[in-house]
Amino acid sequence: MSELALKAEKLDAADELAGVRAQFVLGDDVVYLDGNSLGALPVGVPGRVEDVVRRQWGELRIRSWDESGWWTAPERIGDRIAPLVGAAAGQIVVGDSTSVNVFKAVVAAVRMAGPGRDEIVVDATTFPTDGYIAESAARMTGCTVRPVTPAEVPGVLGDRTAAVLLNHVDYRTGRLHDLPALTAAVHAAGAVAVWDLCHSAGALPVGLDEHGVDLAVGCTYKYLNGGPGSPAYLYVRSDLQSRFDSPLPGWNSHAEPFGMRPAYEPAPGALRGRVGTPDILSMLALEAALDVWDADGVSVGAVRAKSLALTDFFLECVASYVPSGRVESVTPVAHEERGSQVALRCADAGDVMKRLIERGVVGDFRHPDVLRFGFTPLYVGFADVERAARVLGDLVR
Amino acid sequence: MSELALKAEKLDAADELAGVRAQFVLGDDVVYLDGNSLGALPVGVPGRVEDVVRRQWGELRIRSWDESGWWTAPERIGDRIAPLVGAAAGQIVVGDSTSVNVFKAVVAAVRMAGPGRDEIVVDATTFPTDGYIAESAARMTGCTVRPVTPAEVPGVLGDRTAAVLLNHVDYRTGRLHDLPALTAAVHAAGAVAVWDLCHSAGALPVGLDEHGVDLAVGCTYKYLNGGPGSPAYLYVRSDLQSRFDSPLPGWNSHAEPFGMRPAYEPAPGALRGRVGTPDILSMLALEAALDVWDADGVSVGAVRAKSLALTDFFLECVASYVPSGRVESVTPVAHEERGSQVALRCADAGDVMKRLIERGVVGDFRHPDVLRFGFTPLYVGFADVERAARVLGDLVR
Incomplete structure (x- = not known):
């Protein structure tokens, strides 16, 4: 196991938000770094939507505008x-x-x-x-x-x-x-x-x-x-x-x-x-999705701290795994200037992203030459980060 | 059985759209005359929505913008x-x-x-x-x-x-x-x-x-x-x-x-x-709901013919069951001037509608004195119409 993989293991073990990933539908086969485009499905959403459709709309019908709080x-x-x-x-x-x-x-x-x-x-x-x-x-x-x-x-x-x-x-x-x-x-x-x-x-x-x-x-x-x-x-x-x-x-x-x-x-x-x-189905799916924020230990502060740790670690892994000069980060290094994503300029970015996705690392491509990786601390871990950078390194080497 | 109930039975037996009601979630306990506010749930919708949520969003995630035609x-x-x-x-x-x-x-x-x-x-x-x-x-x-x-x-x-x-x-x-x-x-x-x-x-x-x-x-x-x-x-x-x-x-x-x-x-x-x-959950629920129109015999022309027959019959039943002077239709009698609803002016309309709903006849109240009954020919039958007018007659007598 590489040094960075070991480090990822330790970071994941110490991560107080690690358990929140179980609140999302995400297999271990995918590293989903596109939550800044479409967030993953929270496990509580399908049941809620089914209730909204079958009971609130199907049985109560018009009464739901009052009775179901629409x-x-x-x-x-x-x-x-x-x-x-x-x-x-x-x-x-x-x-x-x-x-x-x-x-x-x-x-x-x-x-x-x-x-x-x-x-x-x-x-x-x-x-x-x-x-x-x-x-x-x-x-x-x-x-x-x-x-x-x-x-x-x-x-x-x-x-x-x-x-x-x-x-x-x-x-x-x-x-x-x-x-x-x-x-x-x-x-x-x-x-x-x-x-x-x-x-x-x-x-x-x-x-x-x-x-x-x-x-x-x-x-x-x-x-x-x-x-x-x-x-x-x-x-x-x-x-x-x-x-x-x-x-x-x-x-x-x-x-x-x-x-x-x-x-x-x-x-x-x-x-x-x-x-x-208001579009009730989409709106009440959102309401159910927000339940994730009520879990113990989940707060915007905790999310921000992990987000910075994830993007720091991603930059560290990219520096180690990707040959020098092959990509260039356009995301600021200073924490106070960084959101929750890392954008890498890269020749043939569209093709590289396509191959990353084939290898189970899902980010997105932004015209003309940007690989965009979003880090959602609620469901992305440090091993995901290490794997994403490693696969990227393999692909552009 | 009253003459109007017998007539309703004959009209339902001859109704070529009668079978379409099975495409909707509607118990026999309710006469739903509020489809002009919120249409009833088509039976094909819950399964489609579940697929959109669990598979398209949950498994394919961002890929669904292309692959699922979002x-x-x-x-x-x-x-x-x-x-x-x-x-x-x-x-x-x-x-x-x-x-x-x-x-x-x-x-x-x-x-x-x-x-x-x-x-x-x-x-x-x-x-x-x-x-x-x-x-x-x-x-x-x-x-x-x-x-x-x-x-x-x-x-x-x-x-x-x-x-x-x-x-x-x-x-x-x-x-x-x-x-x-x-x-x-x-x-x-x-x-x-x-x-x-x-x-x-x-x-x-x-x-x-x-x-x-x-x-x-x-x-x-x-x-x-x-x-x-x-x-x-x-x-x-x-x-x-x-x-x-x-x-x-x-x-x-x-x-x-x-x-x-x-x-x-x-x-x-x-x-x-x-x-x-676009709000995909609400939009794809609508797409599934439109499948009802693909069934044999369903056409806007057939729907219009039945709609006029339903509203005609409702006015006939109201004339028979509701004491003279108790309600007044503000919906035009001429077919070419009538939509698919009947609006009755009625003293204490708000209270009357509340009691109608308690008796399983669901229309709605429009300020200040209108009882509004919408007739959706895809799922409303003539027996429904007879029952609605009969219950209304009972309540205002």
């Missing part, structure tokens, strides 16, 4: 996500896709910022949909979009800045941005900060309340393991909720949704972020 | 809905809520209508969310909203009309509006016609292509039985697709979604109506 699911599940992103209850609703929530948040942010502010600063390195949606929000609110790198943000803020849309973790490089400092800079300029938490929620502390974030959105199918296309969420800080003016004022956000009134009157609180009828 | 589900399932609303393939995508699709459609309609047209005519009797969303679309495109009854529409159309948003069937009264004539009037004024099919799709012929409808939206959890909050759909007529300029240009509608390009370039065709990652 109607209140968006805010109830929002309150389950809240502690994972450092938010008190009553500030998050679940529903719609991330893209739709980015639209709500950016338009609402511009409206909060008030007249005279007509520029939306957008992370130019963002996942593309955020930029596309910000462009649409700008077009529809009389603003212009200014794309800059997160590092450039403080330098471009000013009296005309309405809103700033930033990613907490870069989807490609895995770089973690400085949410407290950037939020403070946005506030100093009198603008509204909107954060996209897709690649950080469930992997590291976010501290929305602590750092005074205004609005935030995130998906739930990555580190929250909600399942394919599970609904996204929207955070609106409590003191801003009365000024949250949604561009999608559907009946679910009405103060009296069953009053069927012709005039719109927004509900108080986070409910204002709701739109239409 | 990525193409929105347009594939759109093509399954297409024949039910009289549309050729390639014009419908499934995803998001009805409210979100109304927003896409109304904004896109205003943009198609071109400059100088700044009025959105909206059905004032519509389900409220359509009106709220139309107001938002108007505010964000520099338009004003003009709410009128459908009958008033032709009289208010003019050079300034950009778009007209209409419901095919009124959710409260069950009135069926004249889609061909109203669409023709909208076109004669040079405006764009947007139809909401929530209460007609799956219950009666719509004829989108035949009547030249421009844009349409609808939900799938009523007469299409897709399950609670199953995703809605958007129809964009093929010759208008290149001009469909979405206010929600998410990455799923990009010409090259995995190119991750900073500039947005819309995909050709109906895909342009997609936004973010």
Whole structure:
């Protein structure tokens, strides 16, 4: 057994989260490093979904909107996500896709910022949909979009800045941005900060309340393991909720949704972020998936500590197993700048990833030359990490 | 046995759709007349959902986006809905809520209508969310909203009309509006016609292509039985697709979604109506639910014929069983003006509906005084109808 394999064995033996892997459907034949794209299936989900389909829908039918708690699911599940992103209850609703929530948040942010502010600063390195949606929000609110790198943000803020849309973790490089400092800079300029938490929620502390974030959105199918296309969420800080003016004022956000009134009157609180009828099957699968976080010893702090240990160890194994110069990490070395993934630039990355997957090491390829490996501390162990780096070394040697 | 009960028996015996009820989970103890709110569970759905959760998500994980056809589900399932609303393939995508699709459609309609047209005519009797969303679309495109009854529409159309948003069937009264004539009037004024099919799709012929409808939206959890909050759909007529300029240009509608390009370039065709990652569990439950329409003898024409026979018979039974003056139907008598529901005004309607449900007759109450009974011909029979009217008569006598 190699030195690194021995080290992995020791790290796994000392890992307090090691037992959580049993809460997921994962065979020993696969090293699943794509949980930053689609989280693995929690074992409690299939039974819950079956109950939702067979009993709640099949037997109770329409009564389930009340009796099975369907109607209140968006805010109830929002309150389950809240502690994972450092938010008190009553500030998050679940529903719609991330893209739709980015639209709500950016338009609402511009409206909060008030007249005279007509520029939306957008992370130019963002996942593309955020930029596309910000462009649409700008077009529809009389603003212009200014794309800059997160590092450039403080330098471009000013009296005309309405809103700033930033990613907490870069989807490609895995770089973690400085949410407290950037939020403070946005506030100093009198603008509204909107954060996209897709690649950080469930992997590291976010501290929305602590750092005074205004609005935030995130998906739930990555580190929250909600399942394919599970609904996204929207955070609106409590003191801003009365000024949250949604561009999608559907009946679910009405103060009296069953009053069927012709005039719109927004509900108080986070409910204002709701739109239409929520997709109950996907939403209740997510609710069941969140039970994993209630187990003893599972916390965002413990997850973050293990995540850093996993990515550190992966970089160590890659340095040892992969011939020099064959790959180059584009993920920051400093812990305070690293999310829960490692991205390696590599010639023929698409082909290399294909062969990695054939060998049971599942990451993903991001155009044009990036091998992306996501580390979900709830179900990835150190032996997985060692194996992934070893197989990669074999393949590119 | 009463005369009407005997008649029901004969009608059920002659009903060619009677056997389809076995395709749904429905005990004989309940008369389910709320399928216009939440369709009953098709028997094929639970097994399909279990496969999606356990095998597609649980075992194949990320590979299912390709291998299980997740990525193409929105347009594939759109093509399954297409024949039910009289549309050729390639014009419908499934995803998001009805409210979100109304927003896409109304904004896109205003943009198609071109400059100088700044009025959105909206059905004032519509389900409220359509009106709220139309107001938002108007505010964000520099338009004003003009709410009128459908009958008033032709009289208010003019050079300034950009778009007209209409419901095919009124959710409260069950009135069926004249889609061909109203669409023709909208076109004669040079405006764009947007139809909401929530209460007609799956219950009666719509004829989108035949009547030249421009844009349409609808939900799938009523007469299409897709399950609670199953995703809605958007129809964009093929010759208008290149001009469909979405206010929600998410990455799923990009010409090259995995190119991750900073500039947005819309995909050709109906895909342009997609936004973010689709909610796969809800969407594939819907796909399984649509299998019911593939059975021998099931067609929209057969469903419509039975629907009219059911509502006719219900009105006959109500006239016989319910003391004169106790209820008043607000649903039109003429077949060409009737959807697939009967709405009865009734004193203490809320309390009456509660007691009906206790007696196994499930309809719903709509503020302030309407008892609403929906008739889904795929699983409602004539004996159900007779029983519902009889119980209602007992309760209000």
